[in-house]
Amino acid sequence: DDVIYFLFSFERILCYLLTLILTMLRTDILEWVAIESDSSNVLKRPDLHRMMETTAQKLRLMGGTVELVDIGEQELPNGQTLALPKVVTATFGTDPNKHTVCVYGHVDVQPAKLEDGWATDPYNLTDINGNLYGRGASDNKAPVLAWIHAVEAYQALSMELPVNVKFVIEGMEETGSNGLDAMILAQRDTFFSDVDYIIISDCGWLSRRPALTYGTRGNCYFFAEVEGPKQDLHSGVYGGTVIEPMTDLIVRLFLHPSDTLISPSGKILIPGIREAVAPLSDEEWKMYQDIQFDMDSYKNKIGVTQLMYSNKVDLLAHMWRYPTVSVHGIEGAFSDSGSKTVIPAKVTAKFSIRQVPNMDPAMVKKQVTDYLHSVFAKRKSPNKLKVTMVIGAKPWLADTQHPLYEAGKAAVKRVFDMDPDLIREGGTIPIARTFQDVTGKSIIMMPIGGFDDGLHSQNEKMSRYNYIEGTKLFIAYLNEVSQIKKTSV
Template identity: 55%
Template sequence: MLPPSSVLSSLFSYIDEHKHQYIQNLREAVAIQSVSGNSENRKDVNKMIEWTSNRLKSLGCKVDLKHIGFDDKGLSLPDVIMASLGDDPNKRTVCIYGHIDVQPASLEDGWASPPFELTERDGKLYGRGATDDKGPVLCWFHALEAFQATGKIPVNVKFVLESMEECGSKGLEELLIAEKQFFDNVDYVCISDNYWLGTERPTLTYALRGICYFHVEVEGAALDLHSGIYGGTVQEAMEDLIYLLGNLSDKNGKIAITNFYDNVAPLTDDEYDLYKNILFDVDEYRNSIGCKKLLYNEDKVQILMHRWRHPCLSIHGIEGAFSEHGSKTVIPRKVIGKFSIRFVPNQSSKEIEKLVVSYLEQKFKERKSLNNLKVFMTGFGDLWSEDPFHPNYVAGSRATKHVYGVEPDLIRDGGTIPILLIIQKVTGKNILLLPVGQGDDGAHSQNEKVNVKNYIEGTKLLGAYLYEVSQID
């Protein structure tokens, strides 16, 4: 364990002494039902914005509420909070992103206690938003306040706090581009809105896979047909589609698209070693999703690499076919298969689009179908990755050691977080994902929680991170 400097020593003591106050603050925040997905909750979302602004103001922040337009129903979208604390040219400036809206929740969904009443049981704080993302946002506030009480804040801070994150961050990209000058003097970006891989070892996340989403449309007739009357005389669109989808990958998940793997960065031995040392419990992972058995003989390194480092393809469903309960004898006239590919360095969405379209068109041609085919990429999210040995990550690592006494695992994630790419674009700076919560916190699920330990040590972690940023040469 690194010897904590006296700055951190007083900071950590102060934080420990204020534990009950911090939990009380989280209780207040959780009680505001800022569900962005229901327009009936818009007033609660606005209340949460006001509550948060007031806290920022009492820290001494300059707070701007930015209007970002209207939703489909003509209601104002919730304002984005852009706040600044300090403008000392001799200090580093850290940009912090977070969100204060939450997923819907109701007792009937299977919560053990009311989701909007923070409830402590067995050292865990249950409540919607406890870990995603009200808890971590409050950790930032408390860390700053603790610095003020025990000395001074070692960096300048810029906050972007939005309230539409759970609805695809509506309006945020346009706003941040328009407000680009807000980020002019930012040196580093830090986001605490994800989770440790498991429940024991802290982590830093330095990469995400990209995604390309495809629609494959086969059209056979001008109307849905009755299978008793027409079955046997027409080439059915559904059968063509099943054939195409069935040719996308083999039973081991290997993608069958011609030349697909050409640009995947080769694995190095060092990389293999990095994965070998990550703390990850395969049994816990398998049991948490209720599978009988995982792929790759459940080898830890293989499982982690296939989550983060290898591309994969998933077939999500079919639009236009019969999808309800029961039985219906329809021959659907037009069906649209939906699948997506998660891609990795050094692949690109443009290249994958080309490979997929030409492969499926070729397969369809070989089949000599009488029907019409359209293949198109409907969306994509670029991959994101940072150098995990960048000073911003070193600061995160050192902060982790101060608080938890261990090196964090450097991990990737298999999903895509579009907001990262936006922030990368407007700041051009290194972004650190520095999670407070654990892998079992249940963001988006029933009984979302943050452990008291993570909440309090997380406050120290974010404080120590700001301190370590100030120490970067």
């Protein structure tokens, strides 16, 4: 207990110093957000490569053993290939008497354009009332930097790290972590061999209360392309004579009276998909019941008057542990303002189905593809349909009683003086499942992002409060993990 008290007191000093350090370190987050590392846009690939190099250089200057791991190429839907961003690995400390944690993070981002409705340039980090606005600020650049700052804080005070710390930082998370699975498999017996625990901070709290996350949904992302005339046509001149790809796509694929892809309320109705979902247990129901979650503040945050479900348990269940389908948009159709009288020649609908236990992406791919082709065949359209699953990520679920989670609860208690909510994540962190399957190591998700950070949305932000307190949490957590008995690994 004395040791713990000492550490705690010491941490207070350390945290004070850290606040000072962070003021200096703000240049990192500024520089990182300024790099348009959009992994879904092939035209931004040079920026993405630069982002990985910047990350590696940061860790090199801190004295880490750093590697930029080549993970090959990706194949684009058009058949071309493109170099994947290298994965950054780094090691700080190799003491065999200490636990070794491996922090996973990503530095690629979702697309963002000022015209989408951002109040500030998404690639120019802007501090407004203590919030740092910028694409990737919360997802996932600031959390990755917070982990780096945690190590820097120890170094700045010439203190020894209580555990060995490794980093594995990728640049393809937003599009399905292409190439990372193979890299983890390849390095299972080398880089990952001495790793005891894997930590992921790529998610957010549910409310103003700190949280630990024990589950995520997977995601199957589909492109359904319908190709017709060799080029766009004038809708006045040709309308009525050609079988239009947009009609095939919208009217036929999304809701033919007798073959329904999604119901009007948004439920996916392809046979077999919902049947695979694990039923909600009484225990789970009770757990959801106890979680701090304010429906009104949730409605207010997203600006709607009515949600899909009017009670907390149903809502949380459909946020976390039931599948859902979203139609994201259509590529190739007219999308600007104004009124173009065009028959688009090739249109690609983009939709995704969130995966939960016990769904299997490989099976979902087959179900969706077979279904769409069978519906389209009945149409007897001369247009061509091509269905591609561009992301196929499994869901992930952890045991909240594991020592790793107990250490997390203690660290939260220490920094925030309260117990964390135990929550799940509706979004996908595909790599959690891979780490679990390939390395067999235990994983914890420890979010520091705020509940209203606007991930994937306009005006994404990270608050200074969450950034700084989050860094303190990571410092405390490294200490807590060092207390876990070696035998309980």
